[in-house]
Amino acid sequence: MRKYFGTDGIRGQVGKGVITPEFMLKLGWAAGKVFNGQSKNKILIGKDTRISGYMFESALEAGIVAAGADVRLVGPMPTPAIAYLTRTFRACAGIVISASHNPYTDNGIKFFSSEGGKISDELEEEIEYWLDQPMEVVESDKIGKAKRIDDAAGRYIEYCKGTFPIGLRITGLKMVLDCADGATYHVAPRVFSELGADVIVIGASPDGLNINEVSGATKPELLQKNVVAHGADIGIALDGDGDRLILVDKFGKVCDGDDVLYIIANHLSSKGQFSGGVVGTLMTNFGLELALSERGVGFSRANVGDRYVNEKLTQHGWSLGGEPSGHIVCKSITTTGDGIIAALQILQAMLEEGKPLHELLEGLVKFPQKLKNxxxxERFIPSEVPALQKAIAHANERLNGSGRVLLRASGTEPLIRVMVEGRDDELVSDLIDYLSAEVQKVI
Known part of the structure; x- marks a missing residue:
């Protein structure tokens, strides 16, 4: 286990632990030491809209230039936009200052490689090595320079629009778009409106403190109300950094990442444009696996985290994967989870098949599944605790082979996640309460 990096970078409460200006200065220096040895020595820095981003942006910039690397600042931008811009600017790395769907009191750091993917375990370990070394500033004539990229948003908007078929028009489609008061606030509305949709925008007035507060992919209630109230055809909720989405159909029903994967895979298969299979995670509903199997589509599970989904996609040579939380990777289009790109894939399916969202989900029957956080x-590994091993065995015995139990430590928050899935809704409810109580006893 690494000292600082979790499953999705470094994350925590602002001012606590390593989420401090001092650490970010040293982190920037360590990243500069690692990446400046490569042929390209520009490092991009982007951020979401939380107020602490200003502080950490400056600290990272100072550390990077102290190591002799150049910095390119893009300001508030979605996480997948940084992945894209890192590639197009031929930078050696990209850094995103974001805590994704967490509240404004948290913040964190994500790294992207020059190819726009998450950096390897080996690079994370190398950065951690330099974090524990004394910081030394390069000679004055070798100090890096910092510049701001003023047209970053426009570049990404055009890229997103370019993934949508030229002859396909969204004119006449009414949507409600929820930007979670996060990094997509100035990007996503333009993408969909410039493609012709009638867009009603909510959650697009960030003040540094309201990111993910009352809206976004983790809080779809406001979106549901607005979709029904406006008679919209679809609702799209992005999270604070724009790398995941949740949908709402015209009746106000929430559609998660499993639903999105089913629609995209089914649509591409019907057009003869899909080969291989779909990568899900340990949290993916078994109903999706069955539905895909009935259509001759392969399925494979990865550990929770979009980096592991990406790794499994590469391993199999497949192009579509994701998580129930809404991280969707369309690898034939982009290199990482992208809420806007995934939403465009759904809109394409609706228009080309001439069906509303709820009809595109026909054939997908999910198992009852409950999750408690x-x-x-302090984090611990549930499977290493004897009392919880016994509880898991008891739960599996009651499920009698017709369900799944998963207890795991979150890689991004101080949480133990408890999931139970089975055919019997009442049994699933009983077991989620039982296992949650056993975890509380251990705590």
Missing amino acids: IRVK
Whole structure:
């Protein structure tokens, strides 16, 4: 286990632990040491809209230039936009200052490689090595320079629009778009409106403190109300950094990442444009696996986290994967989870098949699944605790082979996540309560 990096970079509460200006200065220097040895020595820095981003942006910039690397600043931008811009600017790395769907009191750092993917375990370990070394500034004539990229948003908007078929028009389609008061606030509305949709925008007035507060992919209630109230055809909710989405159909029903994967895979298969299979995670509903199997589409599970989905896609040579939380990777189009790109794939399916969202989900029957998050002071691995091993065995015995149990430590928050899935909704409810109580006893 690495000292600082979790499953999706470094994340925590602002001012606590390593989420401090001092650490970010050293992190920037360590990243500069690692990446400046390569042939390209520009490092991009982007951020979401939380207020602490200003502080950490300056600290990272100072550390990077102190190591002799140049910096390109893009300001508030979605995480997948940084992945794209890192590639197009031929930078050696990209850094995103974001805590994704967490509240404004948290922040974190994500790294992208020059190819626009998450950096390897080996590079994370190398950065951690330099974090523990004394910081030394390069000679004055070798100090890096910092510049701001003023047209970054426009570049990404055109890229997103370019993934949508030229002859296909969204004119006449009414949508409600929820930007979570996050990094997509100035990007996503333009993408969909410039493609012709009638867009009603909510959650697009960030003030540094309201990111993910009352809206976004983790809080779809406001979106549901607006879709029904406006008689919209679809609702799209992005999270704070724009790398995931949740949909709402015209009746106000929430559609998660499993639904999105089913629609995209089914649509591409019907056009003869899909080969291989779909990568899900340990959290993916078994109903999706069955539905894909009935259509001759392969399925493979990865560990939770979009980096592991990406790794499994590469391993199989497949192009579509994701998580129930809404991280969707369309690898034939982009290199990482992208809420806007995934939403465009759904709109394409609706228009080309001439069906509303709810009809595109016909054939997908999900198993009852419940999830509880239990906050802890210190993370631990549930499978290594004898009492929880016994509880898991008991739960599996009651499921009798017709369901799944998963207890795992979150890689991004101090939480133990408890998931139970089975054919019997009442049994699933009983077991989620039982296992949650056993975790509380351990705590």
